[in-house]
Amino acid sequence: MPYVAAYPSAVDNATHYHATAEAIGEFMNSDAFSTKQRIIDAAEHLFASHGFAGASLRQVTSSAQVNLAAVNYHFGSKENLINEVLRLRLDKLNADRLETLKTALAAPSLRLEDVLAAWIRPALAASAQEKGGMAFVRILARAYVEQSEHLRTFLHQNYGHVLRDFIAALGRLLPTLDKQELYWRFDIITGALTFAMADYGMIKRRNLGAEQYRDLTAEHLIKFAAAGLRAG
Amino acid sequence: MPYVAAYPSAVDNATHYHATAEAIGEFMNSDAFSTKQRIIDAAEHLFASHGFAGASLRQVTSSAQVNLAAVNYHFGSKENLINEVLRLRLDKLNADRLETLKTALAAPSLRLEDVLAAWIRPALAASAQEKGGMAFVRILARAYVEQSEHLRTFLHQNYGHVLRDFIAALGRLLPTLDKQELYWRFDIITGALTFAMADYGMIKRRNLGAEQYRDLTAEHLIKFAAAGLRAG
DNA sequence: TTAGAATTCAAACGTGCGTTTCATACGTGC
């Protein structure tokens, strides 16, 4: 009968069931092994590599080893599934950003690089997350590109305050910089970040691990962005 | 019988027919009014706003006011149409870039900003082109995001030399900068540019015309990028 | 003017899509 949740919020792994070693295998239908979660994991990967339109529910459910009808049962529709997939990761990303910014602001001395790091590092961390992080970030870039006004307003309404906080912090550190100019430059930074997150560049990873690569990317981006912001 | 062209190259408006005022209307099947061209124009717009997977041939042919079968007749398949749409614009963009770079290199004094301008301005000009330029550039960003390895190698093989020329020019202007470091930074710049091209940013255009907006964007990008490249 | 090629057209092809249905299995409280 369900997908009742007329307004869905995150994966409702409400059954906060503490799995012991023996219990695993007896009750697979919880937490990370639930049908819902398996669908979300599979959807993240497939949306990321084939796009929202390009990835079919048959691919998703097959990859998740779940019945085709499960998506409509648990999420109501494909579109709701897409929203769910986005919301889950975005909530965490922006919470991370705000927390990192707060910590930076509380420190005795605040440098431009600290604010930029609070914007950039959580994003790249999300993209390097063990389970489908890369996928999420490609989804994000794709969402930008798919450019549906609906999604744009969704992002603005739900995470606009995060943006405002960062702009304000940067503005305080660059008191002589024109407000409009600051908007432009932050826009540039975010564009570069989005591409960097998705690993679209031409840079070869060489023999670096994912973590080292992520840290290197962050380092370069922060340095570059700081110099750009300070440009006369 | 045709789409014979086993290897398609640009729109074969081979019939270089000089239209006089009276002739227009008599022979609509040439140049800008040909079925092929109408399909390409419509496809650019629809691919840009709905994605390659999201835009159907029925939408394309309907928008082009052309029979459904025309795409398969003239292009062979949807995929060939996509390639054609990309190639046409990319050829021009990269030719423009190389020409602008050549001019800059021939000038008595060469600044970092000149090389950056040669990379950035033609791209933004393409995006502000009267007929579907904006669409093209969204397609490009989308192509990046869709991330098919096939397309990536296509871009690399066909336009890799352009990239190399620019990197070389920048390298000469920044002799103290590490090569790897240069790659990283050029990557960042191109990411930012791609987003700027597609107008994905949050900046409001205000009451600017497309040209002024494009020029402003270029100005900001070049300034920012130059500062970033020069960062110690 | 006319044969032959190039193009357009309406219609249909098979395939895969998102979604719905309804029957069956499972889990939990009485």
Place this chain on the structure above:
DNA sequence: GCACGTATGAAACGCACGTTTGAATTCTAA
């Protein structure tokens, strides 16, 4: 043990897709 809400399953729905077909039309050149 039974009943009832929850979840899964197999199958089908109607629809839109890319592509193909073969006839009708238009163009071109002898």
